[in-house]
Amino acid sequence: DIDDAGHTYHLEFVLEDLNDQGSTVNCTAEVLYHLGNRNAPPDVQFTVEGELKSSDEADHQFYNQIKSLKEELVAENIPDSHGNVPPALVPVHLLAWAAAGYVIWQNSTEDTELHLAQIKRVEQVKRSDEYLEFDYVILLHDVVSQ
Amino acid sequence: DQVLHIVPETSEQVQHLQHLCSALLLDLWKPWLPEDIQAGEDLHIRVPAPLVQEVKDSLDQHMVSYKVLIPDVQELVVQSMAGERSSQRQVPEDYIYTQYHPMEEIYQWMTEIQNSNRELVTQHYLGTTVENRPMYYLQISQPSDKTKKIIWMDCGIHAREWISPAFCQWFVKEILQNYKSDQKISRFLQNWDLYVLPVLNVDGYIYSWENDRLWRKNRSPHMSGSCYGTDLNRNFNSSWGTIGVSYNCSSQIFCGSGPESEPETRAVAQFIETKKSDILCYLTIHSYGQYILTPYGSTTTPPSNNEELMHVAEKAAAALMGKYGTSYQVGSTSLILYSNSGSSRDWAHMTGIPFSYTFELRDNGTHGFVLPPDQIQPTCEETM
Numbered sequence: 001d002i003d004d005a006g007h008t009y010h011l012e013f014v015l016e017d018l019n020d021q022g023s024t025v026n027c028t029a030e031v032l033y034h035l036g037n038r039n040a041p042p043d044v045q046f047t048v049e050g051e052l053k054s055s056d057e058a059d060h061q062f063y064n065q066i067k068s069l070k071e072e073l074v075a076e077n078i079p080d081s082h083g084n085v086p087p088a089l090v091p092v093h094l095l096a097w098a099a100a101g102y103v104i105w106q107n108s109t110e111d112t113e114l115h116l117a118q119i120k121r122v123e124q125v126k127r128s129d130e131y132l133e134f135d136y137v138i139l140l141h142d143v144v145s146q
Numbered sequence: 147d148q149v150l151h152i153v154p155e156t157s158e159q160v161q162h163l164q165h166l167c168s169a170l171l172l173d174l175w176k177p178w179l180p181e182d183i184q185a186g187e188d189l190h191i192r193v194p195a196p197l198v199q200e201v202k203d204s205l206d207q208h209m210v211s212y213k214v215l216i217p218d219v220q221e222l223v224v225q226s227m228a229g230e231r232s233s234q235r236q237v238p239e240d241y242i243y244t245q246y247h248p249m250e251e252i253y254q255w256m257t258e259i260q261n262s263n264r265e266l267v268t269q270h271y272l273g274t275t276v277e278n279r280p281m282y283y284l285q286i287s288q289p290s291d292k293t294k295k296i297i298w299m300d301c302g303i304h305a306r307e308w309i310s311p312a313f314c315q316w317f318v319k320e321i322l323q324n325y326k327s328d329q330k331i332s333r334f335l336q337n338w339d340l341y342v343l344p345v346l347n348v349d350g351y352i353y354s355w356e357n358d359r360l361w362r363k364n365r366s367p368h369m370s371g372s373c374y375g376t377d378l379n380r381n382f383n384s385s386w387g388t389i390g391v392s393y394n395c396s397s398q399i400f401c402g403s404g405p406e407s408e409p410e411t412r413a414v415a416q417f418i419e420t421k422k423s424d425i426l427c428y429l430t431i432h433s434y435g436q437y438i439l440t441p442y443g444s445t446t447t448p449p450s451n452n453e454e455l456m457h458v459a460e461k462a463a464a465a466l467m468g469k470y471g472t473s474y475q476v477g478s479t480s481l482i483l484y485s486n487s488g489s490s491r492d493w494a495h496m497t498g499i500p501f502s503y504t505f506e507l508r509d510n511g512t513h514g515f516v517l518p519p520d521q522i523q524p525t526c527e528e529t530m
Binding site: 077079081083084113115117118141144145146 | 245355359362377397399435483511512513516518521
């Protein structure tokens with residue numbers, strides 16, 4: 001409890017590299033949930049012990065894969081009802097996961113526990129420059145309110 | 147096997163028939179339960195071949211008149227299957243437990259499980275859902291001269307938690323495949339009867355297959371059909387409607403119009419109520435989160451046997467972790483998860499069942515409800 005400020009949580013956890021399972025990195029973080037402004041997202045400070053592995057190679061592969069498509073990518077229900085993700089869509093899923101992390105952070109309070117449940121739909125947005133743009137509709141599940 | 151048609155005339159006859167059905171574990175085709183046998187009403191019983199003479203003798207002795215409705219059940223079955231060879235479903239040996247199955251296939255699986263394990267398994271009707279579908283449970287009971295205490299397990303109270311019914315099916319399969327060879331299981335069955343309800347929320351489960359994978363509640367209509375579904379795990383009569391619920395139908399935790407307002411809730415509650423003095427353990431299987439939860443959700447006041455409840459749960463969690471390293475948290479819902487009232491587990495304990503637990507299976511949120519099928523086996527193995 002931090003008087004006049006809110007509640008701070010001190011966390012110690014382990015990050016696992018999704019592209020190289022077994023490769024882990026220790027992390028610590030401080031999360032402050034504000035007392036006053038319940039609409040403000042919690043403050044997060046974190047440190048990573050050592051270095052996070054570079055994902056450049058996987059990023060490049062994904063970029064080239066999407067660039068080479070004849071039409072803009074469209075997909076629905078990732079994972080599908082049975083929990084399966086077609087291998088080609090795994091990076092699309094991972095990207096959503098990272099983005100969902102941001103959305104979850106911005107919408108978290110001490111009374112929520114949010115997880116990405118499913119990507120309902122993803123549509124690649126046509127662009128004239130070299131950037132890739134994706135429009136996602138995602139479902140977030142809050143354990144507390146269900 | 148023969149099917150006998152009897153119309154009991156007096157209450158003595160009714161009592162004798164009820165006793166006969168219970169004692170010999172006869173298969174009641176009409177009505178479903180011995181307690182529903184009434185004087186003046188049709189009674190259809192299927193009698194296994196080795197018991198036919200004994201049953202007829204007993205009926206004669208008590209001056210109960212009967213007709214043979216079906217002289218040879220097997221012949222009838224063979225006949226009816228002759229035209230259906232091509233669409234014949236999988237025999238239990240072919241049933242793939244590492245896949246999720248739709249309700250139709252689970253119904254068929256139950257029938258086949260009973261048929262191929264007659265000495266141990268009987269399928270029983272529990273009640274009907276909102277959309278008029280039958281709820282069935284499997285009774286795994288080794289014939290014995292002593293009455294055994296009961297362990298009850300239900301799965302699929304929440305539609306989207308697919309790993310839960312998958313676990314119930316796996317569990318039954320494991321017991322039946324190994325009870326002759328596995329000493330632990332055979333000793334277990336000598337002392338306990340297992341009652342397993344593979345899918346409690348049948349309508350919701352079907353809805354999650356056909357319409358909305360993340361549906362949770364049942365399918366009862368509210369507000370003239372503009373809103374659907376009561377959260378069955380907020381609908382039991384345990385501090386109903388007090389905390390951790392919504393009174394709004396559009397919420398995922400809508401507790402219903404009153405305690406036990408839903409037919410699914412009533413079906414389970416009524417059955418457990420009648421058997422409660424014999425039920426030692428009530429288990430209800432959910433996902434996700436990896437928890438073994440003890441009473442209560444509606445209050446932080448611990449149950450009277452909290453120490454024992456926690457001790458057993460901790461041993462279970464340790465055994466579970468021993469398999470694949472999966473860690474489960476143990477504790478009362480109101481302390482380690484969130485507050486909620488009207489849960490089946492709370493109700494079971496308040497009704498007098500000493501060991502009452504909610505299992506929240508894998509995972510921790512990575513896949514959540516949409517757990518990939520390659521995790522069915524490890525999840526079930528460790529939970530077993």
